[in-house]
Amino acid sequence: MEGIRNWEEADRRYIWHPAMQMKDNEVFPPVVIDHAKGMYLYGTNGKKYLDIISSWWCNLLGHANPEINAAVKKQVDELEHVIFTNFSHKPAIQLAYELEKLLPAGLCRFSFHDNGSSAVEAAMKMAFQYHYQTGHSERTKFMCLPESYHGETIGALSVGSLDLYAKIFNPMLMHNIHFDGLDCYRCPYGKDREHCDIECFESAEKAFEKYGKETVAMIVEPILQGAAGMRIYPPKYLKKIRELCDYYGVLLIDDEIAAGFGRTGKFFAIEHAGVSPDILCTSKGLTGGYMPMSLTITTDKIYNAFYDDYGTHKAFVHSHTYAGNPMACSIALTVLKIIKRDHILERVNENGKYLHNELMKTLGHHKNVGEIRHIGLINAIELVADPGTKKAFPAEKRVGWHVFRKAMDLGLVLRPMGDVIYFNPPLNIEKKELDLAIKLCREAVISVLGE
Ligand SMILES: Cc1ncc(COP(=O)(O)O)c(C=O)c1O
Numbered sequence: 173m174e175g176i177r178n179w180e181e182a183d184r185r186y187i188w189h190p191a192m193q194m195k196d197n198e199v200f201p202p203v204v205i206d207h208a209k210g211m212y213l214y215g216t217n218g219k220k221y222l223d224i225i226s227s228w229w230c231n232l233l234g235h236a237n238p239e240i241n242a243a244v245k246k247q248v249d250e251l252e253h254v255i256f257t258n259f260s261h262k263p264a265i266q267l268a269y270e271l272e273k274l275l276p277a278g279l280c281r282f283s284f285h286d287n288g289s290s291a292v293e294a295a296m297k298m299a300f301q302y303h304y305q306t307g308h309s310e311r312t313k314f315m316c317l318p319e320s321y322h323g324e325t326i327g328a329l330s331v332g333s334l335d336l337y338a339k340i341f342n343p344m345l346m347h348n349i350h351f352d353g354l355d356c357y358r359c360p361y362g363k364d365r366e367h368c369d370i371e372c373f374e375s376a377e378k379a380f381e382k383y384g385k386e387t388v389a390m391i392v393e394p395i396l397q398g399a400a401g402m403r404i405y406p407p408k409y410l411k412k413i414r415e416l417c418d419y420y421g422v423l424l425i426d427d428e429i430a431a432g433f434g435r436t437g438k439f440f441a442i443e444h445a446g447v448s449p450d451i452l453c454t455s456k457g458l459t460g461g462y463m464p465m466s467l468t469i470t471t472d473k474i475y476n477a478f479y480d481d482y483g484t485h486k487a488f489v490h491s492h493t494y495a496g497n498p499m500a501c502s503i504a505l506t507v508l509k510i511i512k513r514d515h516i517l518e519r520v521n522e523n524g525k526y527l528h529n530e531l532m533k534t535l536g537h538h539k540n541v542g543e544i545r546h547i548g549l550i551n552a553i554e555l556v557a558d559p560g561t562k563k564a565f566p567a568e569k570r571v572g573w574h575v576f577r578k579a580m581d582l583g584l585v586l587r588p589m590g591d592v593i594y595f596n597p598p599l600n601i602e603k604k605e606l607d608l609a610i611k612l613c614r615e616a617v618i619s620v621l622g623e
Contacts, residue, residue, distance in 0.1 A: 179204040179216050180201050180202075180204060183201070183202055183204060184197055184201065187202075189202060200577055203215045203217065203219075203221070203580070204216045204217070207236070208223070208235030208236055209234075209235055209236050210234040210235060210236070211223055211224075211234060211235075211597065211598060211601055211605050212235070213227075213235070213585065219583060220583060221580065221583050221584065221585050222583060222584050222585065222605060222608060222609055222612070223235070223585050223597070223598070224584060224585055224586060224595050224596070224597050224609045224613075225585055225586070225587050225594065225595075225596050225597070226461060226596055226597055226598050227461055227585075228456075228461075229398065229430050229435070229456055229457075229596050230455075230456035230457060230459075230460075230461030231460065231461035231598050232433055232434070232456075232457040232460040232461055232507060232598055232599055233460050233507065233510055233511075233516075233598055233599065233600050234598050234600055234601075235598075237460065237510075239506055239509075239510060240460055240462060240503055240506050240507065240510075243502045243503055243505070243506040244462070244499055244502065244503060246502070247263065247498055247499045247502040247503075248499060250498075251498045252498065252499060253494065253497055253498060253499075254498065256284060256491075256495040256496035257491060260496075261496070261498050261501070263498045263501035263502040263505060264282075264284065264496045264498070264501045266501075266505055267282075267501045267504050267505055267508075268282040270505065270508050271467075271469070271508070274439050274440075274508075275440065275452065275469060276426075276440060276442055276443065276447070276448035276449065276452065277448045278448050278471045278472075278473075279448065279449075279452055279469045279470065279471060280469075280471065280472060281469065281470050281471065281472065281474070281475040282467055282468075282469050283298070283467065283468040283469070283470070283488070283490075284465070284466075284467060284492075284495040284496040285465075285466045285467070285468060285492050285495060286464050286465065286466060286492045286494050286495070287323075287455055287464045287465075287466055288322075288323050288328075288427075288429035288430075288453070288455040288456065288466055289322070289323025289324055289325040289328045290323075290325070290466060290492060291429065291453035291454070291455055291466035291467060291468045292322045292323050292325075292327065292328040292331070292391070292425075292427060292429075292453055293323075293325055293327045293328060294453075294468040294490055295389075295391070295425045295427075295451045295453050295468045296314060296327050296328075296331070296388075296389070296391075296425070297327075297488075297490055298451060298468060298470060298474065298488060298490075299314075299388045299389040299423045299425060299450070299451060299474075300312070300388050300389075301477075301478070301488065302423065302474050302477050302478075303388055303423075305477045305478065305486050306477050308421075310385070310386055311385075311386055311387060311388045311422075312386060312388065313346075313347070313348055313349055313383060313386050313387050313388060314330070314331050314346070314348045314349070314387065314388055314389055314390070314391060315348065315349045315350075315351070315379060315380075315383065315387050315389075315390040315391070315422070316331040316332070316333055316348060316349070316350055316390070316391050316392075317333065317350075317351070317354055317391075317392055317393065317397070318333050318350065318351060318352050318353055318354050318355070319333055319334060319354065319355070319397055319400035319403060320332055320333045320334070320350075320391070320392075320393060320397065320400070321333075321334055321337065321393065321397065321398065321399030321400060322391060322393070322427050322429075323429075324337055326341070326344060326345065327346070329341055329345055330345040330346040330348055331348055331391045333350045334399060334400065337399075349379050349383050349387065351375040351376055351378070351379040352372070352375040353372030353373065353374075353375045353376070354372055354397075354403070354405050354409070355372075355403070356368075356403065356404065356405055356406075356545075357403070357542065357543050357545070357554060357562065358562050359372070360372070365404065365405065365406050366406075368406065370406060370408055370409050370412065372409075373409060373412055376412070376413060376416060377416065380416045380419075380420050380422070384416070384419075384420030384421075384422060385420065385421075387420065387422045388422070388423065389422060389423035389424065389425045389450070389451070390413060390416075390417055390422050390423070390424055390425070391425040391427055392410060392413060392424070392425070392426060392427065393427050393430065393431060394410055394426055394427070394428060394431050394436075394440070394441035394442040394444070394445070395407060395410065395431060395436055395441045395442075395444050395445070395547065396430065396431040396435070396436055396441060396547060396550065398430040398431070399430075399589065400589075401552060401554065401589045401590060401592035402545065402550055402552030402589070402592060402594045402596070403545075404545050404546075404547050404552075407444040407445040407446075408445070410442065410444070410445035410447065411445045411446065411447055414445070414447040414448075414449075417450075423450040423451060423474075424447075424449040424450050424451070425449060425450070425451045425452075425453065426440075426442050426449035426451065426452045426453070427453050428440050428441060428442065428452055428453060428454045429453055429454060429455045429456055429466070430456060432452075432454045432456075432457060432458075433454070433456070433457025433458060433507075433511075434457065434511060434516055434517050434520050434548065434599050435457065435520075435548050435549070435550060435596065435599075436547045436548040436550070437517065437520050437521045437524060437547060437548035437549075438517070438548075439511075439517065440452070440454075450470060450471060450473075450474060451468060451469070451470045451474070452467075452468075452469045452470075453466065453467070453468050453469075454466065454467050454469070455467070457507070458504050458507070459500050459503045459504050459507065460503060460504075460506075460507045462500070462503045463497065463499060463500040463503060464494075464500070465494075465497060465500035465501070465504065510600075511599075514600065516599050516600060519599065519600065520548050520549050520599050521548070523549060523601065523603065523606065524546065524547075524548050524549045524550075524551075526603060526606065527546075527549060527551055527595065527606050527610075528544065528546040528551055530606070530607070530610050531544050531546075531551050531553070531595075531610055531613075532544060534610050534611075534613075534614050535553060535610075535613070535614055535617060538617060538618075538621070538623075539559070539621075539622075539623075540555050540556060540557070540559070540571075540617075540621045541553055541554070541555065541556075541559065541617075542554040542555065542556035542559045542562055549595065549596065549597055549599060549601070550594065550595065550596045551594065551595045552592050552593070552594040552595075553592065553593050553594065553613075553617075554591065554592050555571055555572065555575070555591040555592070555593065555617070555621070556591070564591060565591055567590070571591045571620065571621070572588030572589070572590055572591040572592065572593055573588060574620045575588060575593055575616050575617055575620050575621075576588050576593070576616075578615075578616040578619045578620055579593075579612060579613065579616035582612045582615055582616055583612060584608075584609055584612040584613060584616065586612075586613060586616065593613070593617075595609060595613075597609070
Protein backbone atom coordinates (compact mmCIF):
# COMPACT_ATOMS: atom_id res chain seq x y z
CA MET A 173 0.00 0.00 0.00
CA GLU A 174 1.26 3.43 -0.86
CA GLY A 175 2.79 5.46 1.97
CA ILE A 176 3.87 2.62 4.24
CA ARG A 177 7.47 1.53 3.78
CA ASN A 178 8.03 -0.46 6.93
CA TRP A 179 5.11 -2.66 8.00
CA GLU A 180 6.53 -3.51 11.44
CA GLU A 181 7.07 0.14 12.24
CA ALA A 182 3.59 1.10 11.02
CA ASP A 183 2.11 -1.73 13.09
CA ARG A 184 3.86 -0.36 16.20
CA ARG A 185 2.54 3.10 15.42
CA TYR A 186 -1.12 2.17 14.92
CA ILE A 187 -2.21 -1.24 16.11
CA TRP A 188 -3.28 -2.21 19.62
CA HIS A 189 -3.15 -6.00 19.47
CA PRO A 190 -5.38 -8.22 21.63
CA ALA A 191 -4.29 -10.19 24.67
CA MET A 192 -0.70 -9.02 24.89
CA GLN A 193 1.47 -6.48 26.63
CA MET A 194 2.29 -4.08 23.81
CA LYS A 195 5.67 -3.26 25.39
CA ASP A 196 6.77 -6.81 24.54
CA ASN A 197 6.88 -5.57 20.95
CA GLU A 198 10.12 -3.77 21.76
CA VAL A 199 11.88 -7.14 21.93
CA PHE A 200 9.47 -9.35 20.02
CA PRO A 201 7.53 -7.44 17.37
CA PRO A 202 4.49 -9.05 15.71
CA VAL A 203 5.18 -10.90 12.49
CA VAL A 204 3.32 -9.24 9.65
CA ILE A 205 1.69 -12.03 7.67
CA ASP A 206 1.54 -11.59 3.94
CA HIS A 207 -0.43 -14.67 2.98
CA ALA A 208 -1.20 -18.20 4.13
CA LYS A 209 -1.69 -21.62 2.58
CA GLY A 210 -2.60 -24.93 4.19
CA MET A 211 -0.79 -25.26 7.51
CA TYR A 212 1.60 -22.37 6.83
CA LEU A 213 1.65 -18.62 7.37
CA TYR A 214 4.04 -16.59 5.22
CA GLY A 215 5.51 -13.41 6.70
CA THR A 216 6.49 -10.23 4.85
CA ASN A 217 9.91 -11.04 6.33
CA GLY A 218 10.19 -13.94 3.86
CA LYS A 219 9.84 -16.64 6.55
CA LYS A 220 7.19 -19.33 6.78
CA TYR A 221 5.55 -20.53 9.99
CA LEU A 222 3.78 -23.81 10.70
CA ASP A 223 0.48 -22.84 12.36
CA ILE A 224 0.18 -25.60 14.95
CA ILE A 225 -2.36 -23.61 17.02
CA SER A 226 -4.85 -23.11 14.15
CA SER A 227 -4.65 -19.34 14.56
CA TRP A 228 -6.49 -19.12 17.89
CA TRP A 229 -7.97 -22.61 17.54
CA CYS A 230 -10.31 -21.61 14.74
CA ASN A 231 -8.67 -22.65 11.48
CA LEU A 232 -10.19 -26.06 10.94
CA LEU A 233 -9.21 -27.17 7.45
CA GLY A 234 -6.10 -25.21 6.56
CA HIS A 235 -5.57 -21.64 5.42
CA ALA A 236 -6.84 -20.54 2.01
CA ASN A 237 -8.64 -23.85 1.59
CA PRO A 238 -9.58 -23.90 -2.13
CA GLU A 239 -13.09 -25.27 -1.59
CA ILE A 240 -13.92 -22.78 1.13
CA ASN A 241 -12.45 -19.95 -0.96
CA ALA A 242 -14.66 -20.98 -3.86
CA ALA A 243 -17.75 -21.03 -1.62
CA VAL A 244 -17.11 -17.47 -0.38
CA LYS A 245 -16.44 -16.20 -3.87
CA LYS A 246 -19.69 -17.71 -5.13
CA GLN A 247 -21.70 -16.43 -2.18
CA VAL A 248 -20.35 -12.89 -2.34
CA ASP A 249 -21.71 -12.56 -5.87
CA GLU A 250 -25.14 -13.82 -4.82
CA LEU A 251 -25.80 -12.23 -1.43
CA GLU A 252 -23.19 -10.68 0.83
CA HIS A 253 -25.44 -9.64 3.71
CA VAL A 254 -29.04 -8.98 4.58
CA ILE A 255 -30.80 -7.91 7.75
CA PHE A 256 -31.77 -11.12 9.58
CA THR A 257 -34.90 -9.79 11.29
CA ASN A 258 -37.94 -10.34 9.06
CA PHE A 259 -35.59 -11.67 6.36
CA SER A 260 -33.86 -14.98 5.91
CA HIS A 261 -31.77 -16.76 3.28
CA LYS A 262 -31.01 -20.22 2.01
CA PRO A 263 -27.47 -20.67 3.43
CA ALA A 264 -28.67 -20.02 7.01
CA ILE A 265 -31.68 -22.33 6.69
CA GLN A 266 -29.58 -25.04 5.07
CA LEU A 267 -26.93 -24.71 7.80
CA ALA A 268 -29.48 -25.21 10.57
CA TYR A 269 -30.90 -28.21 8.69
CA GLU A 270 -27.47 -29.84 8.33
CA LEU A 271 -26.33 -29.07 11.85
CA GLU A 272 -29.43 -30.45 13.51
CA LYS A 273 -28.39 -33.92 12.29
CA LEU A 274 -25.06 -33.59 14.11
CA LEU A 275 -26.16 -31.97 17.34
CA PRO A 276 -26.90 -33.67 20.66
CA ALA A 277 -30.54 -34.75 20.88
CA GLY A 278 -33.16 -32.05 21.27
CA LEU A 279 -31.17 -29.06 20.00
CA CYS A 280 -33.08 -27.65 17.07
CA ARG A 281 -33.54 -23.85 17.35
CA PHE A 282 -30.73 -21.70 16.02
CA SER A 283 -29.92 -18.16 17.08
CA PHE A 284 -27.11 -16.50 15.06
CA HIS A 285 -24.42 -14.20 16.48
CA ASP A 286 -21.01 -12.77 15.66
CA ASN A 287 -18.37 -14.50 17.78
CA GLY A 288 -17.87 -16.77 20.76
CA SER A 289 -18.45 -14.20 23.47
CA SER A 290 -21.64 -12.95 21.87
CA ALA A 291 -22.98 -16.54 21.65
CA VAL A 292 -22.33 -16.90 25.39
CA GLU A 293 -24.00 -13.57 26.17
CA ALA A 294 -27.03 -14.68 24.16
CA ALA A 295 -27.12 -18.05 25.94
CA MET A 296 -27.07 -16.35 29.35
CA LYS A 297 -29.84 -13.94 28.43
CA MET A 298 -31.90 -16.69 26.80
CA ALA A 299 -31.61 -18.89 29.90
CA PHE A 300 -32.47 -16.02 32.23
CA GLN A 301 -35.48 -14.94 30.19
CA TYR A 302 -36.68 -18.54 29.91
CA HIS A 303 -36.91 -18.84 33.70
CA TYR A 304 -38.42 -15.38 33.99
CA GLN A 305 -41.15 -16.25 31.53
CA THR A 306 -41.89 -19.60 33.10
CA GLY A 307 -42.46 -18.20 36.58
CA HIS A 308 -38.96 -18.38 38.06
CA SER A 309 -37.74 -14.82 38.32
CA GLU A 310 -35.99 -15.81 41.57
CA ARG A 311 -33.32 -17.48 39.45
CA THR A 312 -30.70 -14.83 38.80
CA LYS A 313 -27.30 -16.49 39.21
CA PHE A 314 -25.07 -18.60 37.00
CA MET A 315 -22.70 -21.36 38.03
CA CYS A 316 -19.41 -22.07 36.40
CA LEU A 317 -16.48 -24.41 36.65
CA PRO A 318 -13.19 -23.49 38.25
CA GLU A 319 -10.67 -22.01 35.78
CA SER A 320 -13.48 -21.51 33.30
CA TYR A 321 -13.27 -19.21 30.30
CA HIS A 322 -16.20 -18.14 28.14
CA GLY A 323 -15.01 -14.97 26.46
CA GLU A 324 -14.22 -11.41 27.43
CA THR A 325 -17.38 -9.35 27.24
CA ILE A 326 -18.83 -8.44 30.63
CA GLY A 327 -21.42 -11.24 30.85
CA ALA A 328 -18.99 -13.84 29.55
CA LEU A 329 -16.30 -12.63 31.97
CA SER A 330 -18.81 -12.99 34.79
CA VAL A 331 -18.96 -16.74 34.19
CA GLY A 332 -15.20 -16.97 33.77
CA SER A 333 -13.03 -17.91 36.71
CA LEU A 334 -9.60 -16.92 35.43
CA ASP A 335 -8.17 -13.93 37.28
CA LEU A 336 -5.96 -13.09 34.34
CA TYR A 337 -8.99 -11.93 32.37
CA ALA A 338 -11.57 -11.08 35.01
CA LYS A 339 -10.01 -9.91 38.27
CA ILE A 340 -9.58 -6.23 37.52
CA PHE A 341 -13.17 -5.99 36.27
CA ASN A 342 -14.65 -7.62 39.36
CA PRO A 343 -16.62 -4.53 40.44
CA MET A 344 -18.34 -4.52 37.03
CA LEU A 345 -19.24 -8.22 36.98
CA MET A 346 -22.30 -10.22 38.03
CA HIS A 347 -21.77 -12.20 41.20
CA ASN A 348 -21.97 -15.76 40.08
CA ILE A 349 -21.06 -19.04 41.72
CA HIS A 350 -17.60 -20.34 40.96
CA PHE A 351 -16.76 -23.63 42.60
CA ASP A 352 -13.49 -25.51 43.19
CA GLY A 353 -11.95 -28.69 41.88
CA LEU A 354 -11.12 -30.07 38.46
CA ASP A 355 -7.36 -29.60 38.48
CA CYS A 356 -6.57 -33.09 37.24
CA TYR A 357 -2.80 -32.57 36.89
CA ARG A 358 -2.45 -31.30 40.45
CA CYS A 359 -5.37 -33.30 41.86
CA PRO A 360 -5.73 -32.44 45.56
CA TYR A 361 -6.98 -36.00 46.15
CA GLY A 362 -3.82 -37.49 44.65
CA LYS A 363 -5.78 -39.23 41.87
CA ASP A 364 -5.33 -39.19 38.10
CA ARG A 365 -8.02 -38.37 35.59
CA GLU A 366 -8.22 -41.85 34.08
CA HIS A 367 -8.82 -43.64 37.38
CA CYS A 368 -10.47 -41.20 39.77
CA ASP A 369 -14.00 -41.30 41.19
CA ILE A 370 -14.29 -37.55 40.60
CA GLU A 371 -13.82 -36.89 44.30
CA CYS A 372 -13.68 -33.16 43.48
CA PHE A 373 -17.35 -33.27 42.47
CA GLU A 374 -18.30 -32.69 46.11
CA SER A 375 -17.66 -29.00 45.53
CA ALA A 376 -20.26 -28.94 42.71
CA GLU A 377 -22.73 -30.81 44.92
CA LYS A 378 -22.31 -28.32 47.75
CA ALA A 379 -22.77 -25.37 45.38
CA PHE A 380 -25.97 -26.82 43.91
CA GLU A 381 -27.30 -27.64 47.37
CA LYS A 382 -26.77 -24.06 48.48
CA TYR A 383 -27.59 -22.12 45.31
CA GLY A 384 -29.42 -24.58 43.02
CA LYS A 385 -32.81 -22.96 43.48
CA GLU A 386 -31.59 -19.47 42.63
CA THR A 387 -29.48 -20.52 39.68
CA VAL A 388 -30.45 -19.85 36.07
CA ALA A 389 -27.89 -22.08 34.39
CA MET A 390 -24.63 -23.89 34.81
CA ILE A 391 -22.17 -23.16 32.00
CA VAL A 392 -19.39 -25.59 31.08
CA GLU A 393 -16.54 -25.94 28.67
CA PRO A 394 -17.09 -29.63 27.93
CA ILE A 395 -14.14 -31.96 28.79
CA LEU A 396 -11.58 -29.43 27.62
CA GLN A 397 -10.82 -26.14 29.36
CA GLY A 398 -8.76 -24.41 26.72
CA ALA A 399 -7.81 -21.07 28.21
CA ALA A 400 -7.02 -22.70 31.56
CA GLY A 401 -4.09 -24.38 29.78
CA MET A 402 -5.83 -27.10 27.78
CA ARG A 403 -6.99 -28.81 30.95
CA ILE A 404 -8.85 -32.05 30.35
CA TYR A 405 -11.35 -33.50 32.81
CA PRO A 406 -13.24 -36.82 32.92
CA PRO A 407 -16.54 -37.09 31.00
CA LYS A 408 -18.27 -38.54 34.06
CA TYR A 409 -17.90 -35.14 35.75
CA LEU A 410 -20.03 -33.64 33.00
CA LYS A 411 -22.56 -36.45 33.19
CA LYS A 412 -23.02 -35.78 36.90
CA ILE A 413 -23.35 -32.04 36.26
CA ARG A 414 -26.25 -32.85 33.92
CA GLU A 415 -27.89 -34.90 36.69
CA LEU A 416 -27.51 -32.08 39.22
CA CYS A 417 -28.94 -29.57 36.73
CA ASP A 418 -31.97 -31.80 36.16
CA TYR A 419 -32.50 -32.28 39.88
CA TYR A 420 -32.37 -28.56 40.69
CA GLY A 421 -34.12 -27.27 37.53
CA VAL A 422 -30.96 -25.52 36.39
CA LEU A 423 -30.31 -25.21 32.64
CA LEU A 424 -27.05 -26.56 31.23
CA ILE A 425 -25.17 -24.32 28.78
CA ASP A 426 -22.55 -26.18 26.79
CA ASP A 427 -19.84 -23.84 25.49
CA GLU A 428 -18.41 -25.75 22.51
CA ILE A 429 -16.72 -22.68 21.07
CA ALA A 430 -13.23 -24.14 21.49
CA ALA A 431 -14.00 -27.84 21.86
CA GLY A 432 -16.62 -28.34 19.15
CA PHE A 433 -16.24 -29.23 15.49
CA GLY A 434 -14.06 -32.29 16.01
CA ARG A 435 -11.33 -30.80 18.17
CA THR A 436 -11.70 -33.53 20.80
CA GLY A 437 -12.28 -36.38 18.35
CA LYS A 438 -16.08 -36.19 18.57
CA PHE A 439 -18.10 -33.66 16.62
CA PHE A 440 -19.19 -31.97 19.85
CA ALA A 441 -17.19 -32.61 23.01
CA ILE A 442 -20.25 -33.17 25.19
CA GLU A 443 -20.78 -36.42 23.26
CA HIS A 444 -17.95 -37.91 25.35
CA ALA A 445 -20.33 -37.72 28.32
CA GLY A 446 -23.36 -38.97 26.38
CA VAL A 447 -25.63 -36.15 27.54
CA SER A 448 -27.42 -33.22 25.90
CA PRO A 449 -27.35 -29.63 27.09
CA ASP A 450 -30.27 -27.20 27.07
CA ILE A 451 -28.26 -24.62 25.17
CA LEU A 452 -25.13 -25.10 23.07
CA CYS A 453 -22.78 -22.36 21.85
CA THR A 454 -20.50 -22.88 18.90
CA SER A 455 -18.15 -20.67 16.86
CA LYS A 456 -14.46 -20.84 15.75
CA GLY A 457 -14.40 -24.12 13.74
CA LEU A 458 -17.96 -23.42 12.58
CA THR A 459 -16.59 -21.18 9.84
CA GLY A 460 -13.26 -22.97 9.53
CA GLY A 461 -11.63 -19.89 11.05
CA TYR A 462 -12.61 -17.74 8.07
CA MET A 463 -15.22 -15.35 9.42
CA PRO A 464 -16.70 -14.40 12.76
CA MET A 465 -19.96 -16.22 13.30
CA SER A 466 -21.46 -18.10 16.22
CA LEU A 467 -24.60 -19.95 17.08
CA THR A 468 -26.59 -20.34 20.27
CA ILE A 469 -28.69 -23.43 19.78
CA THR A 470 -31.50 -24.56 22.02
CA THR A 471 -34.48 -26.87 22.43
CA ASP A 472 -38.13 -26.48 21.53
CA LYS A 473 -38.91 -26.36 25.24
CA ILE A 474 -36.94 -23.14 25.66
CA TYR A 475 -37.99 -21.69 22.30
CA ASN A 476 -41.67 -22.21 23.11
CA ALA A 477 -41.40 -20.12 26.29
CA PHE A 478 -40.71 -17.11 24.04
CA TYR A 479 -43.39 -17.87 21.44
CA ASP A 480 -46.51 -15.83 22.09
CA ASP A 481 -48.59 -12.88 20.91
CA TYR A 482 -46.64 -9.69 20.27
CA GLY A 483 -48.26 -7.82 23.15
CA THR A 484 -46.98 -10.31 25.75
CA HIS A 485 -43.44 -9.00 25.12
CA LYS A 486 -41.95 -12.44 25.37
CA ALA A 487 -39.76 -12.24 22.25
CA PHE A 488 -36.01 -12.68 22.56
CA VAL A 489 -34.95 -9.11 21.82
CA HIS A 490 -31.30 -9.71 21.12
CA SER A 491 -29.68 -8.81 17.83
CA HIS A 492 -26.35 -8.26 16.13
CA THR A 493 -26.00 -6.42 12.83
CA TYR A 494 -24.14 -9.28 11.17
CA ALA A 495 -26.32 -12.07 12.57
CA GLY A 496 -26.66 -14.88 10.04
CA ASN A 497 -24.20 -13.43 7.55
CA PRO A 498 -24.71 -15.42 4.32
CA MET A 499 -21.00 -15.66 3.48
CA ALA A 500 -20.24 -17.12 6.91
CA CYS A 501 -23.15 -19.56 6.52
CA SER A 502 -21.99 -20.79 3.13
CA ILE A 503 -18.49 -21.25 4.55
CA ALA A 504 -19.95 -23.29 7.41
CA LEU A 505 -21.86 -25.47 4.96
CA THR A 506 -18.64 -26.14 3.06
CA VAL A 507 -16.85 -26.98 6.31
CA LEU A 508 -19.54 -29.55 7.14
CA LYS A 509 -19.34 -31.03 3.65
CA ILE A 510 -15.56 -31.48 3.87
CA ILE A 511 -15.66 -32.95 7.39
CA LYS A 512 -18.11 -35.59 6.26
CA ARG A 513 -16.64 -36.36 2.86
CA ASP A 514 -13.02 -36.55 3.99
CA HIS A 515 -13.74 -38.54 7.16
CA ILE A 516 -12.06 -35.80 9.17
CA LEU A 517 -13.09 -37.17 12.58
CA GLU A 518 -11.49 -40.54 11.85
CA ARG A 519 -8.32 -38.73 10.79
CA VAL A 520 -8.33 -36.67 13.98
CA ASN A 521 -8.53 -39.78 16.13
CA GLU A 522 -5.85 -41.63 14.20
CA ASN A 523 -3.44 -38.70 13.91
CA GLY A 524 -4.20 -37.67 17.48
CA LYS A 525 -2.87 -40.99 18.77
CA TYR A 526 0.17 -40.73 16.50
CA LEU A 527 0.93 -37.19 17.65
CA HIS A 528 0.64 -38.09 21.30
CA ASN A 529 2.87 -41.15 21.02
CA GLU A 530 5.53 -39.23 19.11
CA LEU A 531 5.43 -36.32 21.56
CA MET A 532 5.78 -38.73 24.48
CA LYS A 533 8.80 -40.35 22.83
CA THR A 534 10.36 -36.99 22.01
CA LEU A 535 9.58 -34.89 25.07
CA GLY A 536 7.84 -37.15 27.59
CA HIS A 537 11.04 -37.71 29.58
CA HIS A 538 12.38 -34.18 29.44
CA LYS A 539 13.39 -32.93 32.88
CA ASN A 540 10.87 -30.07 32.76
CA VAL A 541 7.87 -31.77 31.21
CA GLY A 542 5.26 -32.31 33.90
CA GLU A 543 2.49 -33.74 31.76
CA ILE A 544 1.54 -34.15 28.12
CA ARG A 545 -2.26 -34.30 28.19
CA HIS A 546 -4.22 -34.98 25.07
CA ILE A 547 -7.62 -35.37 23.50
CA GLY A 548 -8.29 -35.50 19.77
CA LEU A 549 -5.42 -33.70 18.08
CA ILE A 550 -4.92 -31.42 21.06
CA ASN A 551 -1.72 -32.07 23.01
CA ALA A 552 -0.70 -29.75 25.82
CA ILE A 553 2.74 -29.87 27.37
CA GLU A 554 2.91 -28.46 30.90
CA LEU A 555 6.43 -27.23 31.58
CA VAL A 556 7.35 -27.25 35.27
CA ALA A 557 10.40 -26.58 37.41
CA ASP A 558 10.16 -30.05 38.93
CA PRO A 559 7.93 -32.82 37.55
CA GLY A 560 8.39 -34.78 40.80
CA THR A 561 6.68 -32.14 42.92
CA LYS A 562 4.80 -30.52 39.97
CA LYS A 563 6.27 -27.22 41.13
CA ALA A 564 5.68 -24.48 38.56
CA PHE A 565 8.37 -22.12 37.31
CA PRO A 566 8.23 -18.64 38.81
CA ALA A 567 5.80 -16.69 36.59
CA GLU A 568 8.35 -13.90 36.05
CA LYS A 569 10.67 -16.32 34.24
CA ARG A 570 8.09 -16.47 31.43
CA VAL A 571 9.34 -19.87 30.35
CA GLY A 572 6.42 -20.51 27.97
CA TRP A 573 6.90 -17.14 26.32
CA HIS A 574 10.60 -17.80 25.75
CA VAL A 575 9.79 -21.18 24.19
CA PHE A 576 7.26 -19.40 21.98
CA ARG A 577 9.87 -16.88 20.85
CA LYS A 578 12.40 -19.57 20.08
CA ALA A 579 9.82 -21.66 18.21
CA MET A 580 8.93 -18.61 16.11
CA ASP A 581 12.61 -18.22 15.20
CA LEU A 582 12.50 -21.83 14.07
CA GLY A 583 9.27 -21.37 12.06
CA LEU A 584 6.65 -22.84 14.41
CA VAL A 585 3.70 -20.96 15.94
CA LEU A 586 3.59 -22.40 19.46
CA ARG A 587 1.85 -19.62 21.38
CA PRO A 588 1.74 -20.63 25.07
CA MET A 589 -0.68 -20.22 27.92
CA GLY A 590 1.59 -19.50 30.85
CA ASP A 591 4.03 -22.39 30.82
CA VAL A 592 1.71 -24.68 28.90
CA ILE A 593 2.64 -25.03 25.25
CA TYR A 594 0.21 -26.85 23.04
CA PHE A 595 -0.61 -28.34 19.68
CA ASN A 596 -4.13 -27.68 18.37
CA PRO A 597 -3.63 -27.89 14.61
CA PRO A 598 -6.10 -27.77 11.72
CA LEU A 599 -7.86 -31.13 11.60
CA ASN A 600 -6.60 -32.05 8.13
CA ILE A 601 -2.94 -31.77 9.08
CA GLU A 602 -0.67 -34.49 7.65
CA LYS A 603 1.73 -36.71 9.61
CA LYS A 604 4.76 -35.07 7.96
CA GLU A 605 3.66 -31.68 9.28
CA LEU A 606 3.10 -33.13 12.73
CA ASP A 607 6.61 -34.62 12.61
CA LEU A 608 8.08 -31.24 11.71
CA ALA A 609 6.15 -29.51 14.49
CA ILE A 610 7.37 -32.07 17.06
CA LYS A 611 10.97 -31.63 15.94
CA LEU A 612 10.80 -27.82 16.09
CA CYS A 613 8.98 -27.91 19.43
CA ARG A 614 11.72 -30.11 20.90
CA GLU A 615 14.41 -27.77 19.59
CA ALA A 616 12.64 -24.77 21.11
CA VAL A 617 12.17 -26.43 24.51
CA ILE A 618 15.80 -27.62 24.64
CA SER A 619 17.10 -24.26 23.54
CA VAL A 620 15.31 -22.57 26.49
CA LEU A 621 15.54 -25.27 29.18
CA GLY A 622 18.41 -27.51 28.10
CA GLU A 623 18.30 -31.28 27.43
C1 LIG B 1 -14.55 -21.85 25.47
C2 LIG B 1 -14.58 -20.49 24.87
N1 LIG B 1 -15.68 -19.74 24.98
C3 LIG B 1 -15.78 -18.51 24.44
C4 LIG B 1 -14.71 -17.97 23.75
C5 LIG B 1 -14.81 -16.57 23.21
O1 LIG B 1 -14.86 -16.56 21.82
P1 LIG B 1 -14.48 -15.21 21.03
O2 LIG B 1 -13.02 -14.99 21.24
O3 LIG B 1 -14.83 -15.51 19.62
O4 LIG B 1 -15.31 -14.13 21.61
C6 LIG B 1 -13.53 -18.70 23.61
C7 LIG B 1 -12.38 -18.14 22.91
O5 LIG B 1 -11.29 -18.67 22.90
C8 LIG B 1 -13.46 -19.99 24.20
O6 LIG B 1 -12.35 -20.73 24.14
